[in-house]
Structure formats: C-alpha cells, structure tokens
Amino acid sequence: MTIKVHFYSYFKDLTGCAEVWETIPGGFAIADLHQRLMARFPRLGPMQKSTLIAVGVEYQPRDYVIREGDEISLFPPVQGG
Amino acid sequence: MRRQLSITTAPINETVLLGQRSLSSDMGAVVYFLGVVRGTEQNSIITGLHYEAFQSMAEHQFEQIFQEMEKRWPIESVRLIHRLGMLKVNEPSLWVEVVAPHRGEAFAACQFLIDEMKRVVPIWKKTLKPGEGRVPRVPEA
Numbered sequence: 491m492t493i494k495v496h497f498y499s500y501f502k503d504l505t506g507c508a509e510v511w512e513t514i515p516g517g518f519a520i521a522d523l524h525q526r527l528m529a530r531f532p533r534l535g536p537m538q539k540s541t542l543i544a545v546g547v548e549y550q551p552r553d554y555v556i557r558e559g560d561e562i563s564l565f566p567p568v569q570g571g
Numbered sequence: 572m573r574r575q576l577s578i579t580t581a582p583i584n585e586t587v588l589l590g591q592r593s594l595s596s597d598m599g600a601v602v603y604f605l606g607v608v609r610g611t612e613q614n615s616i617i618t619g620l621h622y623e624a625f626q627s628m629a630e631h632q633f634e635q636i637f638q639e640m641e642k643r644w645p646i647e648s649v650r651l652i653h654r655l656g657m658l659k660v661n662e663p664s665l666w667v668e669v670v671a672p673h674r675g676e677a678f679a680a681c682q683f684l685i686d687e688m689k690r691v692v693p694i695w696k697k698t699l700k701p702g703e704g705r706v707p708r709v710p711e712a
Contacts, residue, residue: 498625499695542693547631549691563625563693570622570629570653570694571606571665571685 491516491558495527498565501541504533514556520545521552523562540567572641573648576633578624578694580656583663588650594670598647600677604685606665608658617698619659625693629653636687640669644676649684653694664696 492513497505510530514523520543528534534541544563545554556562573593585605594601608620633651640646652666667684671677688694 496625498693499623500697544625544628544693547628563628565625565693566695568689568691568693569696570624570688570692 491556493523493556493559494561495523496561496563498563501534501537501565504537505531518556519552520550520554520556520562523556524552524564527564534564537566541565542567572637572646574634574637575648575650576630576637577652578626578629578633578655579652580654583652583654583666585663585666588652588666588668592668592670593648595647597672598670600671600674601668602671602674602677602681603666603668604681605663607663608660610660612698615698615700617660617700619657619662619699620664620696621657621699622653622655622664622694622696624653624655624695629692629694632692633688636684636691639687640680640684643683644671644680646671646676646680649680651684653688655694657699 492511494509495512496509502508512523524543528538542565543550545560610616637649640649646669648670650668654664658664667681669677669681671680
C-alpha cells in the first residue's frame, strides 16, 4: 500500500519537504516506517528518541500497524504557549 | 461546559474577549491567563517568535483536553485563543479563560489546560534573533 507522510516544524527542513509518499508492505508498524524514513532522510536520525508520531489526529505507539488510507505525521516535541 | 477555541493568525484582542464574557449566577470564579512573547529565549535576545500548528490535530487535542477538564471539574466555560504566525516581543501568544463555581477548581483547570497543551498540542515556535533575515528552523546543537 502507499501512504502519505507529513512533516511539521523543523522536520520539514531536516527532510527538505512537507510530505512524501511511501510504499509499504502489509503489517508495517510505525516503528518500521520510522526506520525507513530515517534511512531516507538521515538528518532525522539524531531526533529519533524525541520524534512524535501521529496517525490522522491521534498519537499512536510505535507498534501501531499502519492501515490503508492512514496519514502519518512526524514532528518534534511541541512548544505551544 | 461551553467551549471556544481559536488557533489563529489574528491578533488577540483582550478588550473584545473580556467584553464577550458570559457567566451564570452560580459562578464565583473567572481565571484568565495571557501568555506573551519574552525578549529572551535560552538566555539569548530575540526579536520575536513564529508559531506554526498542525491545525486539525491541534484542535482535536484541545478538544480532548477540554473533555478531560469537564470530567474533573464543574466548569461552566473555557475559552482559548492561540496565535499563529510572526509575533513580536511582548505580543500576546495565548489567552485562556476558565469560569467555574470556585477559585480552586478554576485555577486548577486553567493550569491543567496549559500544562496539557504544552505536552500534546502540536504547535511549535521558532525564534527570530536580532540581525537575522529569516527565522532559523533547525535548533542549534
């Protein structure tokens, strides 16, 4: 399946884009996608532990299995206020 | 619990917001908070901040926080305005108001809302330092 991945805040600069499409096999978890994205965009690597990941508008754990139609967002720690 | 949420590039107008206040006769406490842009960030002088949001997720996360507040305290209303875009030093970035029967629950709910916002709501800020032509996005190591 092919899914859309969004980047926010300075992750857009680390990757050089606001969104990408990734083709992934069935059973792919968020952790697997994160590893693939860090390989594709090595500048995300140093942020690995602090990266927040959402599916749609909800945070999801690393073992969440990605489904057809999911939109994934990666971003750094939030800083509102 | 009535809710009003706005994540906006429009300036925060405190006079208008205070004029729109509405509370029933059972309410005894109104707590409101104004966050403003400080002139320093991590001991460095800055000229302003640029705020960015993942808007649909931010609205959803605020709604979840509001639902949790409603479970915990007998709040009559909550209003929250968060600015986006470029803000200068001393300009308001956040305005929050909680109306409740007693001050304890109003203070606690307001504190909870801001703490949770800073934990889960996807809004980010970038600093603008004197002499910089554009906002640096990647934090310095």
